[in-house]
Amino acid sequence: xxxxxxxxxxxxxxxxxxxxxxxxxxxxxxxxxxxxxxxxxxxxxxxxxxxxxxxxxxxxxxxxxxxxxxxxxxxxxxxxxxxxxxxxxxxxxxxxxxxxxxxxxxxxxxxxxxx
Amino acid sequence: xxxxxxxxxxxxxxxxxxxxxxxxxxxxxxxxxxxxxxxxxxxxxxxxxxxxxxxxxxxxxxxxxxxxxxxxxxxxxxxxxxxxxxxxxxxxxxxxxxxxxxxxxxxxxxxx
Numbered sequence: 001x002x003x004x005x006x007x008x009x010x011x012x013x014x015x016x017x018x019x020x021x022x023x024x025x026x027x028x029x030x031x032x033x034x035x036x037x038x039x040x041x042x043x044x045x046x047x048x049x050x051x052x053x054x055x056x057x058x059x060x061x062x063x064x065x066x067x068x069x070x071x072x073x074x075x076x077x078x079x080x081x082x083x084x085x086x087x088x089x090x091x092x093x094x095x096x097x098x099x100x101x102x103x104x105x106x107x108x109x110x111x112x113x114x115x
Numbered sequence: 116x117x118x119x120x121x122x123x124x125x126x127x128x129x130x131x132x133x134x135x136x137x138x139x140x141x142x143x144x145x146x147x148x149x150x151x152x153x154x155x156x157x158x159x160x161x162x163x164x165x166x167x168x169x170x171x172x173x174x175x176x177x178x179x180x181x182x183x184x185x186x187x188x189x190x191x192x193x194x195x196x197x198x199x200x201x202x203x204x205x206x207x208x209x210x211x212x213x214x215x216x217x218x219x220x221x222x223x224x225x226x227x
Contacts, residue, residue, distance in 0.1 A: 004158070031213050042219035043159075043204070050213055058214075090158055094213070103149065104215065106158030 003027075006091050006107035013114050019078040021110050023091030032074035033092040033104065034058075034066060043090065049074055081114045088112075117142045121205050121218035128195055128225050136190040136221045138179075138205035146207040148172075148181050148188040149215070153202040162190075162203070200225045 007022035025032065034046040035058075045058030047066040055066050063085060067075045074093075078085055088111050092104040122137040140148065147166045151159040163172030168183035177192045188205060205218040 033214075040219070043217045045214065048214055092159075096213075103161040103164065104151075104159070106160065108156070108158045 004091055004093055004105050004107040006089075006110045008110050009108065011110060011112045013081050013112065015082060015114060017081050017114075019081050019112065019114075021076040021078075021089055021091075021112070023074045023076070023107055024072050025074075025091075025093040025105070026072065027093060027095070027105065028071065029093035029095045029105070030071070031094045031096075032068065033094075034064075034074065034076045035090040035092065036060065037088040037090055037109070046076065046089075078112075081112075083114050086112060086114045117146070117207060117209065117216040119205050119207055119216050119218035121203075121221050124202075124220075124222035126221060126223045128223070130197055130225055130227050131194045132225075134190070134192040134195045134199075134223070136203055136205075136223070138188045138190065138218060140186050140188065140205075140207050140216075142186075142207055142209060142216075144209045145183075146209045148179070149206040149208070150177070150179055150188070150190050151204040151206060151217075153204065153220070155201070159204060195223070195225045197225045197227055199223060 004025045032049045035043045049055045049068045065077045091107040094104045118141045149164045150162040152162045153159045163174040165172040165181035171180045202220045204220045206215045208215045
């Protein structure tokens with residue numbers, strides 16, 4: 001069964017802390033994504049990676065960075081967490097051109113609360 | 116740019132009712148269209164897709180037809196169950212694109 005695994009389902013951090021959210025996929029997908037999901041706002045793309053060490057900013061990259069040192073792993077980093085980063089974070093992966101091959105595969109999400 | 120518009124929720128239905136969730140899109144080319152479902156406490160998963168005009172995607176009793184003339188991809192189910200309660204996202208991807216465009220999601224609540 002194909003799988004995208006996010007390391008933590010629930011995290012509680014304090015303002016100013018550095019936060020790492022880890023995501024691993026076992027499908028040998030080139031593309032990996034980090035989204036943020038908030039009520040009424042849907043999914044917003046934070047960062048996208050199409051290859052190892054390659055990344056592109058999404059719609060809301062401010063306050064975030066990412067790391068992709070290995071193909072299967074894509075990390076989201078909050079350098080200094082703030083309360084407005086309290087949210088659900090979703091990792092996803094895909095193979096190739098979505099217009100032709102289709103779907104994203106999502107992890108179960110990491111719910112981050114920043115106090 | 117591309118965009119996807121879904122009807123706002125929540126949509127509240129009784130079990131065995133007919134479901135329609137509207138989705139319209141704007142795209143520069145000829146996109147593929149998708150419906151994803153997010154059950155409570157889980158990530159999104161693909162429900163169905165259609166890759167060209169007049170295609171019908173179907174899965175688990177849900178259907179959606181790619182209507183190029185009305186730029187729509189409405190989701191339908193003839194008889195909903197309590198277990199269908201979830202958030203449904205419409206999405207599109209253009210040929211050659213790696214990043215999909217999502218709608219904001221529509222919450223469906225089905226009562227026994």
